[in-house]
Structure formats: C-alpha cells, structure tokens
Amino acid sequence: MDMHEAQLLFINEAEELLDVMESCLLEVEAGDATIDAHIDAIFRAAHTIKGSAGLFGFDAIVAFTHSVESVLEQVRADKLEFTPALAELLLDCHRHMVQMIQSIADPELASDKNQGTKLLAALDVYLHPPKSDEPLTDTSQAPIPDDSGHWSIHIDYGREVFRDGMDPCSQLKFLQTLGQVDDVRVTADFSDGEFDPECCYLRLQMALISSADKQQIEEVFEFIQDSSKVTISAPKALVNKVQACAEDDARLGETLVNSGALTKRELEMALAEQRRALQENRQAEALGNMLIKQGAVDKSLVSAALSKQKNQEHKRPIDLQFLKVDARKLDNLIGLIGELVTAGAANELLIGQLAHEKLQESFAGMTLLVEQIRDAALGLRMVQIGESFGRLKRIVRDVSKELGKDINLEVLGAETELDKSMVEKLSDPLMHIVRNAIDHGIEPQDVRIYKGKPSQGQLCLNAYHEAGAVVIEITDDGAGLDPDRIRAKAIENGILDTDKQLSKEDIYKLIFEPGFSTASAITNLSGRGVGMDVVKRNIEELRGQISIASDINQGTRFRIRLPLTLAIIDGFEVTVGDAHLVIPVNMIQECLAFDAEALAVERDYLNLRGEVLPFVRVRDILKIPGQRLQREHVVVVQFGENRAGLVVETLLGELQAVIKPLNKMFRAIRGIGGSTVMGSGDIGFILDVPQLIEFTMHKESRQCAPASDKSEKEKHE
Amino acid sequence: MNDVVLDPLHASQHHQYLTFVLRDECFAVGIEAVKEIIEYSGVTAIPLMPDFVKGVLNLRGEVVPVIDLSLRFGKSVTQIQKRSCIIILEIPFEQHHVVLGVVVDAVNEVLDIEPHQIEAPPTFGAKIRAQFIKGVANIDEQFVILLHAEKVLSVEEMASIIENVIEQ
Amino acid sequence: MAINLFNKADFTVVECDGELSIFNVREAFLQLSELAEQPPEKLILDLSSLLEFDSAGMQLCWWLKSRMPEHTEFVLSMADNDVVQKVFALYQLDADFQPLADNPQEPVNGHA
Numbered sequence: 002m003d004m005h006e007a008q009l010l011f012i013n014e015a016e017e018l019l020d021v022m023e024s025c026l027l028e029v030e031a032g033d034a035t036i037d038a039h040i041d042a043i044f045r046a047a048h049t050i051k052g053s054a055g056l057f058g059f060d061a062i063v064a065f066t067h068s069v070e071s072v073l074e075q076v077r078a079d080k081l082e083f084t085p086a087l088a089e090l091l092l093d094c095h096r097h098m099v100q101m102i103q104s105i106a107d108p109e110l111a112s113d114k115n116q117g118t119k120l121l122a123a124l125d126v127y128l129h130p131p132k133s134d135e136p137l138t139d140t141s142q143a144p145i146p147d148d149s150g151h152w153s154i155h156i157d158y159g160r161e162v163f164r165d166g167m168d169p170c171s172q173l174k175f176l177q178t179l180g181q182v183d184d185v186r187v188t189a190d191f192s193d194g195e196f197d198p199e200c201c202y203l204r205l206q207m208a209l210i211s212s213a214d215k216q217q218i219e220e221v222f223e224f225i226q227d228s229s230k231v232t233i234s235a236p237k238a239l240v241n242k243v244q245a246c247a248e249d250d251a252r253l254g255e256t257l258v259n260s261g262a263l264t265k266r267e268l269e270m271a272l273a274e275q276r277r278a279l280q281e282n283r284q285a286e287a288l289g290n291m292l293i294k295q296g297a298v299d300k301s302l303v304s305a306a307l308s309k310q311k312n313q314e315h316k317r318p319i320d321l322q323f324l325k326v327d328a329r330k331l332d333n334l335i336g337l338i339g340e341l342v343t344a345g346a347a348n349e350l351l352i353g354q355l356a357h358e359k360l361q362e363s364f365a366g367m368t369l370l371v372e373q374i375r376d377a378a379l380g381l382r383m384v385q386i387g388e389s390f391g392r393l394k395r396i397v398r399d400v401s402k403e404l405g406k407d408i409n410l411e412v413l414g415a416e417t418e419l420d421k422s423m424v425e426k427l428s429d430p431l432m433h434i435v436r437n438a439i440d441h442g443i444e445p446q447d448v449r450i451y452k453g454k455p456s457q458g459q460l461c462l463n464a465y466h467e468a469g470a471v472v473i474e475i476t477d478d479g480a481g482l483d484p485d486r487i488r489a490k491a492i493e494n495g496i497l498d499t500d501k502q503l504s505k506e507d508i509y510k511l512i513f514e515p516g517f518s519t520a521s522a523i524t525n526l527s528g529r530g531v532g533m534d535v536v537k538r539n540i541e542e543l544r545g546q547i548s549i550a551s552d553i554n555q556g557t558r559f560r561i562r563l564p565l566t567l568a569i570i571d572g573f574e575v576t577v578g579d580a581h582l583v584i585p586v587n588m589i590q591e592c593l594a595f596d597a598e599a600l601a602v603e604r605d606y607l608n609l610r611g612e613v614l615p616f617v618r619v620r621d622i623l624k625i626p627g628q629r630l631q632r633e634h635v636v637v638v639q640f641g642e643n644r645a646g647l648v649v650e651t652l653l654g655e656l657q658a659v660i661k662p663l664n665k666m667f668r669a670i671r672g673i674g675g676s677t678v679m680g681s682g683d684i685g686f687i688l689d690v691p692q693l694i695e696f697t698m699h700k701e702s703r704q705c706a707p708a709s710d711k712s713e714k715e716k717h718e
Numbered sequence: 719m720n721d722v723v724l725d726p727l728h729a730s731q732h733h734q735y736l737t738f739v740l741r742d743e744c745f746a747v748g749i750e751a752v753k754e755i756i757e758y759s760g761v762t763a764i765p766l767m768p769d770f771v772k773g774v775l776n777l778r779g780e781v782v783p784v785i786d787l788s789l790r791f792g793k794s795v796t797q798i799q800k801r802s803c804i805i806i807l808e809i810p811f812e813q814h815h816v817v818l819g820v821v822v823d824a825v826n827e828v829l830d831i832e833p834h835q836i837e838a839p840p841t842f843g844a845k846i847r848a849q850f851i852k853g854v855a856n857i858d859e860q861f862v863i864l865l866h867a868e869k870v871l872s873v874e875e876m877a878s879i880i881e882n883v884i885e886q
Numbered sequence: 887m888a889i890n891l892f893n894k895a896d897f898t899v900v901e902c903d904g905e906l907s908i909f910n911v912r913e914a915f916l917q918l919s920e921l922a923e924q925p926p927e928k929l930i931l932d933l934s935s936l937l938e939f940d941s942a943g944m945q946l947c948w949w950l951k952s953r954m955p956e957h958t959e960f961v962l963s964m965a966d967n968d969v970v971q972k973v974f975a976l977y978q979l980d981a982d983f984q985p986l987a988d989n990p991q992e993p994v995n996g997h998a
Contacts, residue, residue, distance in 0.1 A: 163908045163942045170941050173976040185978035186985055189948050198915035198946050199908060205977075340779045580765060623765035661781045663764075663774075664816060666873050669881035670766055676774060676781045684762040684774050684781055 008105065010325075011053050015102045018046040023095050024391045026088060027398065036076065036083040043091075044073040050098065055265040062101050063265075064220065065117055068124045069094050071217075081127060090127075092395075094120050129178050151183075151236045152209040152218060159228030162201040167225050169205060175221045180211025219264045226266075328421075331381055338371075338378045339569065339659035345371050346656065346680025375569065375657075382422070386464045386473070387415030389424050393435050397460060400439045407457045408443060414464035419471050423543055423563060427473075430536040434475050434559050435460070437533070442479030442557055452554060454478070459556075470587060471565060476558040482551040484508040491517060509549040513537040544674065546640060546691065570660060572677070574653040574685065575636065577620045578627035581685035582649065583658045583677060588638045588690055595633040595648055607646065609637070616646030617697045619688075623672060638690050645694050656680070658687060671696035733833070737826040737862055738805065740796070741788055744862045745822075746829065746855070751807045751867045753817065755825050758802040768883040769795065770876075772821055775804070782806065784819040785871065791846045796821050811873045818871050829862075831855050836864060889917045898926035900950075903935050906943035915946060922953040929958060934965035944973050948983050 025039035025046075047070040054062035069091065075081035097120055100113065154176075158169060176182050186206045196202075209218065215233055222231045345368055352364050390412050401408040419427075443449075443458035450456050463474040484505050491497035491511045503511075511517055515534040540547045545563035564570065564585075572583035593609075606615040616635060619625070635646040658677040663670065672693030673686045735746035736755075756777075761784050763773040770789035774781050784804055788796045796802070801824040808815040836853035844851060844863065852864040890901040900921070906914060921929070931947055933939065947962060954960050962981040964970040978986040 166908075168908075168941045170973055170976050184985075185976075187977045187979060189945060189952070189983075191949050191952050196915075196949055198911035198949070199942065201941070202945060202949075203941065343779065579763065581762075625765055663781070664783045664818075664873070665811070666771075666783060666816075666877045667764065667767070667880060668877055669884045670764070671884065673765065678776050678779055678781065682760070682776055684776055686765065 008057060011057055012102055012106050014053065014325075015050050016099075018050055019095060019099055019102065020388065020391060022046040023092070023395055026092050026095065027391075027394050029083070030085065030088040030092070030398075040073065040077045040083075044070065044077050047073055050102075052265075056269075058269075059101075059105065060223075061117070062098070064223070065094075065101065065121065066098060067216070067220065068121055068128070069098070072124050072127045075127065087127065090120070090123050094124070152211065152215075153234045153236075154205075154207050154209055154218070155230075155232040156205040156222065156225075157230040158201045158203045158205070159225065159230075160197075160200040160202075161228050162225055164199055165225075165228060167228075169201075169203060172221050172225075173205075173207075176207070176209055176211075176218075179213045179217060179221070180209055183208045183210065215267075216264045219266065326381075335378050335382065338375050341371055342375055342569070342657055342659055343678050343680065347682065348680075350680050372657075379420075379565075379569065380418075382420050383418040384421045384424055385415060386417050386419050386424060386471075387412075389428050389431060390415050390462050390464075392428060393431060393462060396432055396435055397439065400436055401458075404439065405445070406439065406443060407446060408439060409457050409459055411459065411461040412463075413461065417464035417466060417471060419464075419563070420565070426539060426543055427561075427563075430539040430561075431473070431475070433533070433536050435462075438475060438477040438479065438557065438559075442477040442481075444480050454554075466565075467562075471563045473561040473563070474558055475561075476556060478556040481553040481555055481557055482509055482512070482549065483553055487511055506548075509551060512549075513547070541691075544689070570658050570687070572656055572658040572687065573636070574656050574679070575634070575649040576651045576653065577623070577649050578625040580623070580625050581653075581679060581683055582619070583656070583685050583687045584636055584638065584647065584690065585687070586655060588640050590637040590639050590644070592652055593635045593637065593646075595635045607635070609646075614644060614646050616648055617693060618648045619693075620648070620650075622693065622697050622700070640691050643691075643694065645690075647688070647690075647693075658685070660687060733830050735829050735831050735862075735864060736805070737829055737857075738803070738822040739824045739826060740791075740822050741793055744826070744860055746831070746862050746864045747805070747807065747867045748864075749828060751809065753806040753808050756804050756806065756819075758798055758804055758821060761804075766884050768880060771880070775819060777806065777817070777819075780817065782817050782819050784821060785876070787820045787822060787870070790820075790870065790876075791850070793845070796823065799823065807867055807871065809868050809871045809873065816873055820871070829857060831857070831862075831864070839863075889914050891917070891921070894930075897928045897930050899930045899932060901932045901935070905938035906933070906936055906946065907938050907940040908942040911942045911946050918946070918950055922950065925954050925958050927958060929954065929960050931960070931962045933970045934963055934967045936967055936970055939967075939969045939973055941973065944977070951983060 022043050025034070025043050028034040029036050029039055047066055051063055051066040051070055054066065072081065072087075072091070076083050076087075081087070097113075097116055101117075156169070156172075162169070173182060173185070184207055188204045189202045190204065191202055211218070215235060218233055219226075219231070222229070225231070348364065349368065352361055355361075394410060394412070397408060397410045438460055439458075443460065444452070444454075446456045449458065459476075459478045461474070461476040463476070465472055487508050488497065488503070488511075491508075491514070492499055494516055496511060496514045496517055497503075512533045513536070515532065517532065517534070537547055540561055540563070543563055545561055547562075548560045549557065550560065551557040570583075571586040573586050573589055575582050575584065605618070606613050608614070614635075614637065620627075620629065630650045633648055633650055634652055635648055636652075637644065637646050656679065658679075660675045661677060662675050663673070672689055674689035674692070675687045677685050677687055679685050734749040736749050736752050737744055737746045739745075759775075761773040761775045764771060764783075767773075770786050772784040772786050774783050776782075786796050788794060798821070803822055803825050804819040805822060805825065806817060806819050808817055835855045835857075837855070839848055839851035839854055841848070844854075846863070850866055850870045852866045855862045855864060890899075890903065892899050892901070898921070900918070902914070931950065933947070936943075951960050951962070964974070964981065974980070980986055
C-alpha cells in the first residue's frame with residue numbers, strides 16, 4: 002500500500018468516525034440517549050483520529066483533536082458535566098475536524114485557522130477552569146495527582162527563539178497549567194563570542210509533577226521543537242505504569258506511547274532511523290535501543306514494555322466485526338459476477354438446444370446459485386441509508402437554529418439499504434431538498450401560529466423498498482407550493498409561455514427547470530446558485546425519478562425513486578431491425594400487438610381501453626435502418642405519472658442485464674442509458690425510457706415549429 | 719488469421735510502430751498504444767451514430783467502440799474484406815485510458831523506426847488533417863504515415879462531432 | 887526613551903522605563919554597551935517602572951550583570967513591579983540571578 006492509498010484509508014476512516022461522533026452527539030443533544038451511553042464511542046472516535054493523524058504527521062489535526070479528546074476524557078471521568086453548551090461546542094469542533102480532514106484530500110478547502118483557535122480557546126476553558134488567585138510562587142498547595150511522578154525537562158534554547166517570537170516564559174506558564182513546576186534552573190551562557198541581545202542564550206531545566214502524558218508535555222514545546230533541543234524524561238513511576246498497562250495488544254513503541262512515556266514524534270524518528278539503516282544495509286538497531294540512544298526513554302522503561310509485548314503476542318482479537326475492503330476489489334468482483342451471469346445465459350442457450358433433461362436440471366441448479374451469488378455480491382455494496390440521514394439531521398439542526406425555526410425531524414426506514422455509490426451521490430440532492438424545505442417550506446413560528454398550525458414544524462424523511470426500487474420521501478408540513486406563484490415566476494423568467502396551460506403536477510415540475518428559483522428573499526442557506534435543476538439532474542444520473550406532491554398550507558412531499566443498484570437490472574429484451582434493446586422490467590405495464598393499419602397515418606397515439614396512449618416508433622426515433630416487419634408490438638411503459646407506448650418488432654423475453662456504461666464519446670446519445678452483453682454475445686442497448694420520450698417530444702416540437710422558421714432554414718440550405 | 723496479442727513489455731520501447739494499410743496507403747501507430755489486433759466481426763451498430771462510428775464490439779465482456787478510420791480521415795467508407803482487421807488501441811482520456819477499435823484494410827508488421835528516419839509531415843498533399851500526422855518515414859522506398867493516435871481518436875473531438883450529428 | 891543613565895550619590899543608575907523586551911533590546915544594548923566597557927563602582931539597575939518585560943529583557947539585564955567585575959556593586963531593583971516580578975518568579979530566579987530554591991527564605995525582590 003503506498004502512502005497515498007494509506008492516506009485515503011485514513012481519510013475514509015476518519016470520516017466514518019466523525020459520522021459516529023456526530024450522530025452520538027446529536028442523539029445526546031436531542032435527549033434520545035444519555036451521554037453515558039455514548040461517551041465511550043465519542044471518545045474513541047476522537048482518540049482514534051488523533052492517533053492515526055499522528056502517524057501521518059497531520060500535526061494540526063493531532064493538536065486540535067487532542068484538546069477535544071482531553072475534554073471528552075474529563076466528561077468520561079465524570080469530572081465535567083455534559084451541558085448543552087458543551088454539546089454545542091463539541092459539534093462545532095466536529096465540524097472543524099471534518100473541514101480539517103477534507104482539506105487533506107482537497108487542499109483548496111483549507112480549514113479556517115481562526116475558527117480552530119477560537120474553538121481551542123473555548124475548549125481550554127473546560128480544561129483549565131480559572132483558578133483562584135494563587136500566588137505564583139506558592140505551589141505547595143497545588144494538588145498532586147495520584148499517579149504522578151517527576152518529569153525532568155531540559156531545554157537548550159536555540160539562538161533564534163526570541164526572534165521567532167517565542168518566549169520561554171510562556172512555556173513555563175503553560176507547564177504550570179499541567180502540574181507543578183519545581184526546581185527551575187535557568188542558566189545563561191554569554192561566553193560564546195559577541196553578545197547579541199536578540200539571540201537567546203538561555204538553558205532551562207526543571208522538574209514537573211503532572212499526570213499529563215509525554216505527548217501533552219511535548220506539545221508545550223511544539224513551536225520551538227525545530228530551533229531548540231528539548232529533552233523530556235519520564236518519571237520512574239511510569240515504568241510501573243507500563244507494566245500495569247495490560248490489556249491492549251500494542252507493539253513496543255505503541256506501548257510506550259500509550260503509557261505516555263514516549264511521544265509519537267519520537268517513535269517516528271526512531272522508526273525512520275531504523276528504515277534509513279535498512280536502506281543503507283546497515284544492521285538496524287532494535288527500536289528500544291534506538292529510543293534509549295535518542296534519549297527519549299529510559300532503559301528500564303523499554304525492558305518493561307518489551308516484556309509486556311511478549312505477554313500480549315498471543316492475544317490478538319479474533320472477533321472482528323467488520324472487514325475493510327478496497328472498493329475497487331469489490332467492483333472487480335461484481336464485474337466478474339456480471340460476466341458469470343452473461344456466460345451463464347450463453348450456456349443456457351446452448352443447453353436449451355441439446356434437449357438433455359439431466360443437463361438442463363443440473364444447469365438450472367447452477368443458475369440459481371449464480372443468482373444468489375449475484376445478489377450476495379451486490380449486497381456487499383449495499384449500505385443503510387441511515388448514514389445519509391444522519392448527515393441530514395445535522396443540517397436540520399443547524400439550519401433551523403440559524404433561521405430560528407423550531408423543527409422536529411422524524412426519520413423512518415433508516416435501515417433501508419441502497420448501493421453505496423448511490424448513497425454518496427444522493428447526499429447532495431437530499432441536503433438541498435431538506436434545506437429548501439426548512440428555508441422555504443416550513444413557515445416562521447409566528448406565521449405558523451397565525452395560520453393555526455402547531456408552532457413546531459414537522460419534517461419527515463422516509464425510505465422504503467417498493468417493487469425493485471428504493472423510494473425516499475421528504476415531507477414537510479409547511480406552506481406548500483403555490484402553483485399560481487410558480488407559474489407567474491416561470492413566465493417572468495422566460496421558462497414558460499404566457500398562454501400555455503399546464504396541470505398542477507406539470508407546474509410543480511417547473512421548479513426543476515434551470516434558472517428557476519422561488520426564493521423571494523435569497524437567504525444565506527438556499528439560493529447559493531445551486532438550484533433544484535441540479536437536484537433533478539443528480540437524481541436522473543442515478544437513473545431515478547423525482548416527483549412532487551403539494552397542497553397549499555398543508556405541506557410538500559418530494560418523492561425520489563431510485564433503482565436498487567446501478568450494476569444489474571431486470572430487463573425485457575425486444576428487437577427493432579437488427580438492434581437488441583432492453584427495457585427495464587419495472588417500467589413495463591403490458592405488451593400489445595400493434596395494428597398499424599387501423600391507425601391514421603399522421604397520428605402517434607392509440608386508444609387503450611378508452612384512454613389516449615401516445616406512442617413512440619422506436620425504429621424511427623432511433624433511426625434504425627432496415628425493412629419494417631409486418632407484425633409489430635407496443636410495450637406500454639409507465640414512469641412516474643406518465644404512460645406511453647413503445648413500438649417494437651419482436652418480443653424476446655426477460656433477462657438480467659449487466660449494465661455497461663457507454664464510452665464517454667457517446668454522451669450525446671438520447672434514449673439509450675447503457676449497453677449490455679447478452680447470452681449470445683451480442684451487444685444490446687438499454688433504453689432510458691424517460692429520456693427517450695423526452696427526446697421524442699423535443700423532436701416533435703421542432704418539427705411542428707411554425708412554418709416561417711422552416712422556410713427560413715430551407716433558404717439557408 | 720489468428721488474433722495477435724502483443725507483449726505489453728514491448729510497449730514501452732519507443733521506436734516501434736505497427737504498420738497497416740488503409741485505402742492503399744501505408745500508415746503506422748506507435749506500438750505502445752496498441753492493445754491487440756482482431757479479425758473484423760461482431761460489430762453491433764449503435765443507433766443515431768454518424769457513419770464513422772461503426773458500432774461496438776464485445777471484447778471479452780468489454781463493450782468497445784469501433785471507428786472507421788477512413789471515414790474519420792474524411793475519405794470513403796472502408797469496405798470489409800477478408801483481410802480487414804480491427805486494431806484495438808488504448809487512448810489516454812481524462813487521466814484514464816479508453817479502449818477503442820479502428821477498422822483497417824490489413825495489418826502489416828511491427829517496424830523499428832528511428833527518430834532520424836522520420837520527416838516532418840508534408841504541409842499538404844496527404845489529404846489528412848495535418849495534426850493527425852506525426853511524421854512520414856521512408857521505409858524501403860515506400861512512404862509510411864505515422865499517426866498521432868490520441869489526436870486521430872480524440873474522445874473529446876469525436877464526442878462533439880457526434881453531438882452535432884444528433885442535435886440536427 | 888527606554889533607558890536613562892544618571893548618577894545619584896556614588897551610584898550609577900540605569901533606569902528602564904516603559905518597555906524592555908525583544909522589540910527594543912538591541913537599542914538598550916547599544917546604550918548599555920558603554921557601561922559594560924567602563925564598569926562603574928556601584929550600579930543600580932532600576933526596573934521598577936517597566937510596563938513590558940520579557941525573557942529577552944531579562945537576559946539583557948543578566949548579561950549586564952555578567953559583564954560587571956567582581957568589585958562592582960550591582961543592585962537590581964524591581965520594587966513591586968508586577969510585570970518584572972512575574973518573569974523572575976517563572977524562572978525561579980532572585981534579583982542576583984540565583985535560583986530561588988537554593989535560598990527559599992529570601993524574598994524575590996530582596997535588594998529593593
């Protein structure tokens with residue numbers, strides 16, 4: 002694994018942990034759980050992030066998370082009460098940590114340093130409550146923690162320390178916050194050539210009685226680490242602690258770091274030295290020796306840790322509940338299973354020709370297994386949608402706070418599973434809809450009371466499976482969409498012709514048009530240039546549909562319907578000319594024989610049990626060459642509220658189609674969503690029904706354009 | 719003819735070119751772009767496409783677009799004959815590689831052509847867009863036109879041509 | 887300006903005023919260099935009216951003391967100046983630049 006991959010893994014892990022941290026904090030804040038129930042998980046998240054960030058040398062993250070962790074530790078030890086104010090602060094810290102993690106992946110998203118400093122200062126208030134006015138020299142009253150010891154600290158200040166804006170005084174002051182500083186010995190060596198008043202000639206030595214670990218102490222000297230020589234030696238008492246630290250299976254270095262006798266930086270330096278030695282083909286020294294040589298730890302500490310490590314070697318945990326797998330490996334597996342399905346179909350064709358009953362039976366058994374394997378493999382990519390909903394909870398909380406609205410969020414069906422890649426692509430559109438609902442949907446409290454509604458607004462997220470698809474609904478009990486206003490706005494923005502009459506549903510759809518925005522006052526939250534058109538496009542990219550239902554003053558419901566997976570669909574195979582086409586089965590209502598002669602020539606709709614059914618001649622719209630067959634069929638498809646007929650030639654039956662996206666070169670193609678390799682080895686095209694209908698409408702409207710346009714065009718040609 | 723699978727190890731060598739015949743002229747592409755050469759068969763037409771897109775073929779489960787190189791050069795359509803082949807090429811696109819096939823009349827051989835043997839393309843007369851041509855080499859008294867595969871098969875450019883055709 | 891030099895009785899008085907920190911130690915040093923070249927018999931370094939004082943300032947005072955010969959009587963006065971006292975307290979130094987821990991009975995500003 003190279004560094005980059007390892008880093009990605011770290012980012013991934015950190016994001017997951019931050020999600021856990023966030024949802025726990027939110028639950029506690031909302032009163033759905035007690036802090037006692039979640040503090041361990043929250044603490045562990047912060048602790049793990051700090052540890053891994055240290056391994057990668059993300060010092061800013063380590064430093065910040067360290068403070069967060071320290072506060073959490075106090076909460077865990079019941080030394081600090083978990084107040085709403087603290088919850089708020091920790092949520093802000095969480096947001097800052099998310100930013101810091103994101104800025105690793107994308108340095109353009111630099112995290113706000115000022116924000117970090119502010120948060121650290123706020124955390125510090127919890128860590129070091131202002132003490133009573135103790136005289137500084139009188140430290141005899143200072144409490145001495147139980148498992149304390151004397152750390153001895155030597156600092157040989159570099160010449161440039163003053164000029165770098167550092168003052169040893171501030172470090173001494175800070176050390177006093179960690180514990181009791183004793184036996185300060187400061188010496189100044191002016192013998193070295195000409196005295197320069199701006200150079201620092203000081204050397205400092207002291208004893209520190211503190212329960213802080215080495216990392217904490219070393220952080221005090223973070224900014225002079227490069228210019229000065231700082232040696233921190235662990236107290237003897239820690240030797241005992243290393244021996245006592247019995248549970249976790251940690252290697253020597255980690256053991257020492259965990260017990261607080263060694264910092265991550267020192268460990269890294271020693272490990273780097275080891276690597277260098279190996280590269281130069283020198284005999285690498287044992288880590289322990291190296292650490293002793295560096296002066297980082299005492300010899301007795303190392304031997305204590307080593308003996309502990311030996312004891313632990315046989316006790317690795319076996320009950321791993323989760324296994325992290327590279328997403329590419331999984332995609333690869335699913336790809337192979339797609340091939341297997343295709344190859345299975347090819348064999349089925351051949352076996353069908355043999356009329357060998359036993360062979361057919363045994364093959365049917367195998368087909369069943371292949372289907373199960375396919376479903377299980379696709380299941381590996383499935384995650385619960387709750388993960389996405391968790392993020393929405395945060396948005397609801399933040400946005401409603403910002404707008405001063407009281408909103409209750411109800412989440413249903415959080416356990417509904419969906420393809421992981423879809424969950425990721427869904428989070429932006431969902432976020433946008435939810436923001437819109439809070440911002441524009443749910444009225445301010447006074448307006449609600451005036452309307453006779455409860456002052457608390459309701460927002461509901463619901464996810465469920467329905468006939469091979471996942472449905473996500475976002476419902477609010479707000480003002481609802483006003484068709485007249487939308488209409489007026491659309492006309493104003495030039496999206497709609499003044500004289501065009503539309504149904505209520507069609508008017509709602511106008512909000513998905515590019516350049517449409519109903520926000521009468523653009524607030525900080527919505528109207529940031531991303532419109533509902535982007536939402537619709539995102540959903541369509543997932544082969545999904547979005548629809549709106551709304552009643553004035555009752556509320557609005559957005560309904561998103563998505564396929565279960567992006568990899569394989571159940572399709573119905575038809576042909577037109579030489580082309581094999583696949584229609585998604587879940588859209589098909591029925592198939593009819595097409596009686597071409599009974600139809601008027603210039604009319605593309607038919608009478609389906611008294612209802613008008615417009616139809617698309619697939620051969621014409623896709624310009625498929627060849628002779629039209631005598632017998633044609635109509636496949637009646639339904640998508641959302643729309644129904645249409647597709648005129649095709651032969652109906653071949655159902656199949657499982659492994660979707661192969663078409664090359665980017667063909668991005669302009671309309672009505673075809675992808676390709677698939679069929680059992681025969683032929684390539685078929687998967688119809689994108691909504692797009693095909695739209696394309697037909699688009700063409701028709703151009704053909705029906707006023708005659709003047711046409712003659713003008715002809716003149717040019 | 720047997721399918722020829724080329725050793726990828728040789729792909730890193732710079733001066734090797736695969737020569738082929740198209741409309742009685744000899745062309746060459748750098749061997750590093752060539753994945754394999756297959757017989758012409760099993761190409762499925764794609765609806766709505768302009769003529770230079772022959773279709774897609776199933777290459778061991780992968781759906782690979784096939785381009786008529788002659789039409790891409792603005793010449794007449796390639797007639798499929800006994801010796802017609804599809805050269806499968808890997809073209810860099812947006813940090814990835816896309817796999818494309820081109821139809822040619824016949825594949826000749828792999829040649830070592832040293833840089834000093836390559837002359838600048840003629841300013842006109844080749845009847846092919848100048849930017850498609852890397853240079854011309856004189857091999858045994860025959861001119862070989864060395865092609866810039868990534869320009870000839872620019873996904874971006876072909877996509878916009880397709881877009882224009884479909885929009886009409 | 888920060889440093890005034892004058893004689894009072896048989897003492898040479900160095901009175902520091904306002905600020906003695908990294909921002910003006912070079913200036914102060916130039917003024918004090920002369921004194922270091924020709925040490926007086928008795929020197930009072932009066933820090934009692936300082937408003938800003940840091941380690942660089944303290945170091946300069948220390949240097950001045952180190953340049954005084956054995957026989958020079960050097961007195962550092964900080965009176966009850968809080969800013970100066972705090973710095974000395976942090977370093978646990980007395981006005982003779984000796985560690986406090988060695989003679990804990992002695993108050994910080996013993997010579998004032």
